[in-house]
Amino acid sequence: MRLPLRALTAAVAVSTLALSVTGCSGGSSADGGSTVRFGYIGDYNGASLLAIADQQGLWKEQGLDPEYKTFTNGPLQIQALGSDNLDFGYIGPGAMWLPASGKAKVIAVNTLARADRVIAQPGITSLEGLKGKKVGVPEGTSGAMALDLALQKAGMTEKDIEKVPMDPSTVVSAFVSGQIDGAGLWYPLIDTIKAKRPGLEEVASTADFTDRAFPTAFVAPARSDAALNAKVVRVLQKANDWRAAHPDESIDAAASLLKTDRAKVAADAANVETLSTADLVAKTEDGTVDGWLDDLGEFFVGTGQLEKAPAAGTYYEGDLYSKAYKK
Structure with a gap:
C-alpha cells in the first residue's frame, strides 16, 4: 500500500526547483489591481479559463x-499553496486527494476530464502485458489514478508491475527512449510521446469508466480570504460561460496562452466535457458535485492516499460557488 503522503513529499523536493517566487499575495500591481498568483498546467483544462x-x-x-x-x-x-508561493491553482482529478486531506480548498469545478491513459510500448496490447514490467507514473496525479483504476479493473495490483515514480517530463523521455515499458499519463503529453514513438498502445483509459466522473478544479489555500476567493470564482464563472458559448474561440485563446499549435489544443479539448456555470451551480446544490468528490474520496482510501474519505463539503466551497453566481 502506498504511504499517504509519499506523493506530496516527492512534490516538495521538486517544487523547490520548479518554483520561482515573485510578488506577494494580495499585493498591488502597477495598474492598481490586487495581484493574484495563479498556477496552471499547460493544457486546455488548465489554461482555457485563464486565457479567456x-x-x-x-x-x-x-x-x-x-x-x-x-x-x-x-x-x-x-x-x-501551502508554502505561500501561490494564491490559486488548478488540479486534475488525480490530485483531489490533497484537498480531501485538508491541504487546500476546492473553490470551483472546472470540467469533467477523460484525458488519462495507461500506455504501453508497441506490441504490448493489454494491461496484463505489463505484468512484471516497468511502468512510469507521476505519483499523486491523474496518471497514477488511471493506472490504479486499470489495475483494479484487471484484477491486478501494483505488486504485479514494477512501478517507477517519475515527474511527467521524465515519463515522456523515459517512454520515448524505451527505458520504461508503460506509463500512467495524460493528454496532451501522450501526443508528445506519439510523435516520437509511433505505434504505442493505449491499454486503459479513464473513458472506460463511464460510471465515474473525473472533475478538474481550481483550488485555494486551506486557509484563505473568502472575499478574494469569491472575486476569483466570479472571474472563473464568467470565463466558463464564455467558453461554453464559444468552444472554437476558447481553443484559440488557450493555444495563444500556451504558445502551442492550435491542432494540439483542439485534440486535447476533445477529451474534456465542459458544463455551464448554471449547470455546475445546480449540480452543486443538488449534491451531484459532492457525489463526484465522495466517489473519488473512496477511491483514494482504497489506494492508501487517504485514511478516511471526508465529506466533500469539508473541502469543496459549494456555498461560495453558488453565492458568487447569484450575486
Whole structure:
C-alpha cells in the first residue's frame, strides 16, 4: 500500500526547483489591481479559463491582476499553496486527494476530464502485458489514478508491475527512449510521446469508466480570504460561460496562452466535457458535485492516499460557488 503522503513529499523536493517566487499575495500591481498568483498546467483544462479571463478583461472587472505560473502537475501547486508561493491553482482529478486531506480548498469545478491513459510500448496490447514490467507514473496525479483504476479493473495490483515514480517530463523521455515499458499519463503529453514513438498502445483509459466522473478544479489555500476567493470564482464563472458559448474561440485563446499549435489544443479539448456555470451551480446544490468528490474520496482510501474519505463539503466551497453566481 502506498504511504499517504509519499506523493506530496516527492512534490516538495521538486517544487523547490520548479518554483520561482515573485510578488506577494494580495499585493498591488502597477495598474492598481490586487495581484493574484495563479498556477496552471499547460493544457486546455488548465489554461482555457485563464486565457479567456485575460482576453475578455474579466480580471480587471474584479480589480485583480493575475500573475500566472506554469506547473507540471497538481500536487506541486498544492505544495506551493501551502508554502505561500501561490494564491490559486488548478488540479486534475488525480490530485483531489490533497484537498480531501485538508491541504487546500476546492473553490470551483472546472470540467469533467477523460484525458488519462495507461500506455504501453508497441506490441504490448493489454494491461496484463505489463505484468512484471516497468511502468512510469507521476505519483499523486491523474496518471497514477488511471493506472490504479486499470489495475483494479484487471484484477491486478501494483505488486504485479514494477512501478517507477517519475515527474511527467521524465515519463515522456523515459517512454520515448524505451527505458520504461508503460506509463500512467495524460493528454496532451501522450501526443508528445506519439510523435516520437509511433505505434504505442493505449491499454486503459479513464473513458472506460463511464460510471465515474473525473472533475478538474481550481483550488485555494486551506486557509484563505473568502472575499478574494469569491472575486476569483466570479472571474472563473464568467470565463466558463464564455467558453461554453464559444468552444472554437476558447481553443484559440488557450493555444495563444500556451504558445502551442492550435491542432494540439483542439485534440486535447476533445477529451474534456465542459458544463455551464448554471449547470455546475445546480449540480452543486443538488449534491451531484459532492457525489463526484465522495466517489473519488473512496477511491483514494482504497489506494492508501487517504485514511478516511471526508465529506466533500469539508473541502469543496459549494456555498461560495453558488453565492458568487447569484450575486
